[in-house]
Ligand SMILES: C[C@H](O)CC(=O)C(=O)O
């Protein structure tokens with residue numbers, strides 16, 4: 001592998017302060033946000049995402065109320081950055097064009113417009129507006145394991161046609177194996193204009209974060225997402241400090257200082273975790289069953305409330321093919337499963 005990747009350059013995009021909001025229930029404090037962002041900046045991380053875990057405008061009953069508004073987080077972090085640029089995620093329907101304008105006015109450099117992998121058409125106005133504002137504009141195709149490489153390529157081309165200068169293949173469930181990543185990225189790469197960048201966002205539910213990121217770089221990705229200490233939904237994102245170390249061994253240039261990023265992970269990120277972000281049985285089930293990463297805590301809570309093991313609930317969510325935006329149906333499914341279990345128990349006793 002080293003001969004293939006030697007001499008390549010990749011832009012690492014930090015997720016700690018956005019995807020990491022999921023395991024923090026969106027309650028990272030402003031002080032934590034600023035300290036970690038400054039640590040990432042000093043370590044040479046070129047791009048840092050900051051918003052509610054579900055992107056701009058995510059503050060709601062459905063997705064969870066954050067400790068601070070997107071404006072407060074972005075307003076606190078952007079002016080402190082010495083070299084890093086800041087990005088914001090936007091899911092059309094949750095975030096609006098007004099949120100996009102607010103982020104632009106606060107100095108956000110990159111906007112990432114995220115849709116389910118079959119719904120790129122809902123990103124048109126947001127991508128077009130971001131591009132007209134001169135922003136680095138990224139299309140972000142979530143739950144990409146649910147689409148064939150060819151179907152994904154058609155959606156990627158739509159995003160490109162709206163003005164995206166980079167398109168991401170997003171393994172929201174941490175389900176993909178390196179062969180799945182390669183199959184998709186190679187076809188998407190071929191479908192896009194050569195000047196359009198390709199990106200990959202991984203989750204570590206099957207411990208494939210680093211291997212999948214390398215498969216993505218081999219397939220032409222020039223942007224890869226990762227989080228310090230892996231702080232992200234499910235078993236977390238690809239651990240940034242590990243990816244930096246492996247890239248260095250392979251001769252892939254990241255511009256990130258390995259010792260400094262290790263220290264950020266160890267001294268600033270691990271201490272703010274509410275629980276160890278690791279591959280426990282429920283996070284592993286997300287990856288195994290192909291379930292949206294941010295459903296983890298919802299499933300644990302609903303499982304406890306209705307007496308249904310989270311693992312069984314997650315398997316059922318996977319079977320039903322539930323996708324981001326259907327968070328309210330998790331409780332609904334748990335209720336149905338609890339009723340069925342009661343009925344089965346009563347029937348068994350009769
Ligand atoms: C809103 C999601 O958390 C976006 C993301 O990071 C993913 O799909 O993965």
Ligand SMILES: [Mn+2]
Pocket residue numbers: 019172201203232233293
């Ligand atoms: Mn994610």
